[in-house]
Amino acid sequence: MMELTFSPATGLAAWREALRTASLLGAREARTALRTPVYILSNLLVPLFFYLVMVGSFETFASRSGVTNWEAFLVPMAIIFAAQGGSAGLNMVSDIESGYFDKLLVTPVNRFSILIGAMAADFLRVTAQATLVLLMAIGFGLDFATGVPGAAALVLLSGCWGLAYSGLGFAIALKTGNAQATQSAGYLFLPLMFLTTLFAPREALSGWLGTAATFNPMTYLLQGMRSLTMDGWNAGDLGVALLATAALGSVSLTMALLALRGRVR
Amino acid sequence: MAAISSAGIRPVRAGARVPDSRHAIVAEGLRKEFPGGVVAVAGVDLDVRAGETFGFLGPNGAGKTTTVRMLTTLMRPTAGRATVAGFDLYRQAHDIRRSIGVALQEAGLDAMATGRELLTLQGRLFGISPPRAERRATELLELLGLVEAANRRIGTYSGGMKRRLDLASALVHGPRLLFLDEPTEGLDPASRQAVWREIGRLNRELGLTVFLTTHYLEEADSLADRLAIIDRGRIVADGTPGSLKATIGGSVVTVGVRRERLEDAATAVGRLANLRELRLGDEELTLFVKDGNGVVADVVRLLDAAGIVVGSVAIAEPTLDEVFLRATGSRLEGAAQNGGSST
Numbered sequence: 001m002m003e004l005t006f007s008p009a010t011g012l013a014a015w016r017e018a019l020r021t022a023s024l025l026g027a028r029e030a031r032t033a034l035r036t037p038v039y040i041l042s043n044l045l046v047p048l049f050f051y052l053v054m055v056g057s058f059e060t061f062a063s064r065s066g067v068t069n070w071e072a073f074l075v076p077m078a079i080i081f082a083a084q085g086g087s088a089g090l091n092m093v094s095d096i097e098s099g100y101f102d103k104l105l106v107t108p109v110n111r112f113s114i115l116i117g118a119m120a121a122d123f124l125r126v127t128a129q130a131t132l133v134l135l136m137a138i139g140f141g142l143d144f145a146t147g148v149p150g151a152a153a154l155v156l157l158s159g160c161w162g163l164a165y166s167g168l169g170f171a172i173a174l175k176t177g178n179a180q181a182t183q184s185a186g187y188l189f190l191p192l193m194f195l196t197t198l199f200a201p202r203e204a205l206s207g208w209l210g211t212a213a214t215f216n217p218m219t220y221l222l223q224g225m226r227s228l229t230m231d232g233w234n235a236g237d238l239g240v241a242l243l244a245t246a247a248l249g250s251v252s253l254t255m256a257l258l259a260l261r262g263r264v265r
Numbered sequence: 266m267a268a269i270s271s272a273g274i275r276p277v278r279a280g281a282r283v284p285d286s287r288h289a290i291v292a293e294g295l296r297k298e299f300p301g302g303v304v305a306v307a308g309v310d311l312d313v314r315a316g317e318t319f320g321f322l323g324p325n326g327a328g329k330t331t332t333v334r335m336l337t338t339l340m341r342p343t344a345g346r347a348t349v350a351g352f353d354l355y356r357q358a359h360d361i362r363r364s365i366g367v368a369l370q371e372a373g374l375d376a377m378a379t380g381r382e383l384l385t386l387q388g389r390l391f392g393i394s395p396p397r398a399e400r401r402a403t404e405l406l407e408l409l410g411l412v413e414a415a416n417r418r419i420g421t422y423s424g425g426m427k428r429r430l431d432l433a434s435a436l437v438h439g440p441r442l443l444f445l446d447e448p449t450e451g452l453d454p455a456s457r458q459a460v461w462r463e464i465g466r467l468n469r470e471l472g473l474t475v476f477l478t479t480h481y482l483e484e485a486d487s488l489a490d491r492l493a494i495i496d497r498g499r500i501v502a503d504g505t506p507g508s509l510k511a512t513i514g515g516s517v518v519t520v521g522v523r524r525e526r527l528e529d530a531a532t533a534v535g536r537l538a539n540l541r542e543l544r545l546g547d548e549e550l551t552l553f554v555k556d557g558n559g560v561v562a563d564v565v566r567l568l569d570a571a572g573i574v575v576g577s578v579a580i581a582e583p584t585l586d587e588v589f590l591r592a593t594g595s596r597l598e599g600a601a602q603n604g605g606s607s608t
Contacts, residue, residue, distance in 0.1 A: 021390055024389050025390075028386055031377070031378070031382075032375070032377045032378075035377050036377070095375070098371065098373060098374065098375070098376065099370075099371035099372065099374075100373040101373070102339055102369055102373050103369070103373035103374075103387075103434065104390070105339055106337050106338065106339060106362055106365070106367045107362060107387070107390045107391060108359055108362045108363045108390075108391065108392075109390050
């Protein structure tokens with residue numbers, strides 16, 4: 001057998017190595033997701049069901065609130081439901097519980113690659129789900145204001161939001177190492193989805209609900225998404241949406257990194 | 266199963282440090298204290314030589330797993346120092362991870378992957394190129410008799426197959442030092458024997474240093490060149506199995522006596538001429554004698570004269586259980602059966 005002769009990579013090589021291993025681990029996560037289609041299907045069917053029910057039931061109510069294109073107004077809701085429906089971090093908890101996470105920790109893989117790989121897989125999951133939801137909505141008669149490039153931008157924005165949001169799930173997964181805690185934490189964030197303009201325009205929200213919506217980053221994400229689906233290209237609305245996503249992302253990623261640091265030496 | 270080949274396993278990098286090849290593990294005063302003041306490992310010294318199979322024997326909760334987790338860089342010690350595969354535990358953790366193979370108590374496997382996928386990914390994570398990682402996976406699947414199950418999901422494997430796959434994944438990058446934490450825990454006797462054969466073969470044919478934790482006496486006795494016995498976070502005895510048993514010397518006589526007559530029985534047999542040591546158990550006396558010839562008759566005669574009913578008498582050559590009993594005052598087999606969480 002050959003001699004044990006190693007030196008850890010440094011500088012640019014270290015970054016390249018971290019990216020390489022993150023992509024390997026991301027591909028593994030994606031493979032696991034594809035092998036549990038029921039998980040993807042439920043994340044797809046529930047938002048689509050909500051979308052169709054809301055479109056069919058509240059169009060008259062919406063027009064009274066001044067919404068002219070109700071389908072285009074609602075489609076970001078379905079996409080966000082799809083993005084946040086899956087409990088990010090559950091696969092990681094399963095790895096922690098099975099001991100596979102420890103197996104990864106005794107390889108020379110950079111610790112952050114493990115997290116980044118899992119988050120990248122979540123980004124792929126959300127963009128795939130957003131694309132499917134969007135295609136189905138178009139099939140049901142959605143009129144999209146910014147055409148194919150706008151749809152691509154919407155999917156990308158959804159992916160970024162999904163990535164930012166998933167950091168919270170990974171933080172809880174790494175902190176607790178417990179599936180139930182991670183899953184219930186997903187429900188904790190559910191009310192945030194209703195304290196915003198998900199189902200009604202901002203003008204229709206009064207009192208404390210209006211105030212809560214002002215401080216909810218999702219409000220600004222929806223503003224950007226709806227500019228794409230309803231109005232046309234608007235750099236200001238898109239900028240605000242990206243900023244809100246970046247703000248959530250920096251908080252959630254910091255939490256996830258701290259949780260990771262707490263779990264590994 | 267296939268012949269072992271190690272050619273082409275090891276990716277070598279330039280500008281490397283060459284570790285001390287004589288000592289696989291050296292630890293001094295290794296200690297782990299958890300929040301709340303629970304001391305799992307209370308200062309362990311180890312010197313594991315390259316190429317040997319070193320047994321780390323102790324009951325559940327003795328500190329075996331915690332020691333392994335510290336030595337494999339999964340847990341930071343509270344105090345003490347160590348070198349593993351020639352690298353410093355604190356400053357060169359990355360080098361240690363490249364140099365060791367680890368199969369922990371819970372076979373850490375991805376149930377959704379196939380055996381081949383798991384091994385190939387493991388190789389890729391160690392920097393092996395895709396074609397070489399594929400070849401290496403095939404080689405290890407052959408080595409451990411898993412070729413037929415290679416493309417099945419691991420979730421469908423039996424306990425024994427999972428253990429063997431875990432062992433294979435620990436060998437992907439061709440480590441020189443292999444940590445096996447309770448490698449046969451939960452296996453049936455036939456699977457246990459199969460794993461023992463593999464460990465022995467890896468040690469003999471690849472020259473791997475094996476650090477093996479176990480609470481099975483037979484496992485330590487048959488596999489370990491040298492061993493350390495750990496109890497309550499401290500090493501209470503170490504040496505070769507033969508030398509440890511030789512410290513007991515002579516024979517071991519176990520006498521079953523009712524609990525309320527134990528003290529009287531101890532006083533009665535205390536007059537035996539060749540008695541070296543006497544231990545009181547729950548409902549038994551253990552006598553360490555210099556020479557077993559005629560001792561059973563003498564014991565029965567003395568107890569009978571004292572009016573004590575003898576439930577059973579057994580004479581045997583010393584085992585590691587007696588070594589453990591002498592060092593700690595309790596039997597390892599009883600302690601192992603009592604269970605408890607692994608620390």
